[in-house]
Amino acid sequence: MTMPANGGADRRTDSVLTALSSTPVPVGNMDANGTVPVPVNSNYGLRLSPKKDHKPENYEDFQSEFSPLLFSALERHLPPNLLNAPREVKFNHMLDILRRYWNEGERRRVKQHSLYRERIMSSYQPLYRELYELNPSSFFVPSFINAFMANDDVSRNQSIRNIMSEPVPGVLTFDMLLPDFCSKMLAEVENYEKWIMETKSATIRPNTMNKFGVVLDDFGMEPMLEKLIEDFIRDISKIFFIDVGGYALDSHHGFVVEYGVDRDLELGFHVDDSEVTLNVCLGKQFAGGELYFRGVRCEKHMHTESQPEEIFEYSHVPGRAVIHRGRHRHGARPTTAGNRVNLLIWCRSAVFRELRKHMNESTTRWCGECQREKRERLDRAVAEKKEELMWNRILRLR
Ligand SMILES: O=C(O)CCC(=O)C(=O)O
Ligand SMILES: [Fe+2]
Incomplete structure (x- = not known):
């Protein structure tokens, strides 16, 4: 769907709203040509982190369309009550999950994408290896780290609340990244883009609405971003976005977007394919590029008018983060001078999406x-x- 030049930022939102790469659960995102998907790591019915000290069984003697090795690998992700169940029970449980989520087309797309990632990672040489492993003291400003230090949940929730501004309900902003981290990240992205040009590699852009920008998960940053969600974002989401599955974020899509002359100019009005979106400005110097918000909407009310109290405009500041529900309608105004680069993590919860299918809600709280x-x-x-x-x-x- 094409966006109007003003990004549909007026009060009436009628037909100008797009869901960025929104597809049924579990979802993949298409590149600009709509051909190659971003992989999904849905783990509904499975634990996110494997039980490392569990010794998996051998499934060679079971017949299915999946490799027996896949079952052995998946077994460590089973929930605790199933880990020591009879082999056949475990096999059937895993087969059920695999069949529900991995139809033939999806399997082929995920395979293609993992080959794409393997090709990149076997040849791309990172500029700053330290960016690929989460190191809070060299990534984050002290106020951000300190907010997560308390041992008990009540004090931690309070100290997290203390670093947040909530200029409009559901949009929270806070200082997050150190200037040194931002400049290294910008240089790393530039280095990766240079490598893409030099090697004439095909590139999957972050989503259907961006012609520029790169997917961080594709060149080795997936584990770092996953840890960032696990150690920090989930705690924030549990407090502020529990109603959209903020307690159970289990996969993500991490990328940077680039705006300015010779880059994307603006981003049309849309909702994200995420439960919770983290958006942090990395720099550099720029004018314009404000984010405009127009209220949270369910599928049924996606195109309804905004109320005056839902209208909010946010100016990006390097190092500062904005976090909001994916269904919070928003867009970005034109970046009129300089270059603006932002890091985004679309955090998803397959569990929440699955639960919603069975809830048959007539109204949603959010x-x-x-x-x-x-x-x-x-x-x-x-x-x-x-x-x-x-x-x-x-x-x-x-
Ligand atoms: O440009 C921005 O800051 C917003 C980007 C955004 O909303 C998105 O990529 O989903
Ligand atoms: Fe967005």
Whole structure:
């Protein structure tokens, strides 16, 4: 879908809203040509981190369309109550998961993508190897690290709340990255792009709406980003975004976007294919590029009007992060001078998406329009009741 030049930033949002790479769960994202997917690491029914000291069984004697080795590898991810179950029970559980999520087409796409990543990682030489392993003291400003230090949940939740500004409900901003980390990351991305040019490698762009930018997970940063989510983002999401599965983020899509002259100019109005999105500005110097927000919406209310209190504009500052629900409608205004580069992590929860399918909700707690309709229904009911009571009183007085 094409975006209007103003990014659809007015109050009426009618048909100008796009879901960035939004596809059914589990999802993959297409490149600009819509051909190659970003892989999915959905782990519904499985634990995210493997139980390393568990010795998996051999499944050579079981027949299925999947390699027996896959079952052995997957076994360490089984939930604790199944780890020591009979071999056949474990096999059937894993087969069920694999069949539900990996149909033939998906298997082929994931295979293609993993070959793509293997090709990159076997040949690309990183500029700063230290960026590929999470090291809080050289990545983050002290205020950010300190907020996560407390041992007990109550104090940690409070210290995390203390570093947050929430200029409009559901959009939180905080200082996060050190200038040195930002400049190294910018140089690393430049280095990777230079390598792409020199080797004439095919590139998958971050999503359908960006012609520039790169996927960090593709050239070796996936484990670092996963640790960042596990150690920091999940704690934030548990506090502020529990209603969209913030307690169970289990996969991500990490990338940088680039705006300015000779790059993308702006980003149209959209929602992300994520439960929670972290967006941090890396620099450099730029004018414009503000993010505009227009309220959170469920699928049914995606194109409804924004209320005045939902309208908010945010100016990016290098090192500072914005975190919001993926369904919080937003876009980026044109970057009118210089270059703006932002790091984004679309954090997803396959568990949450799966649960929602079975919930059959008529209203969602996090959708501004569902809540507005609910308030309206309540107001109407109260007004009707008041009128009924009033008439009862009048009739009694007669
Ligand atoms: O340019 C920005 O800061 C916003 C990027 C964004 O919303 C996205 O890539 O999903
Ligand atoms: Fe976005």
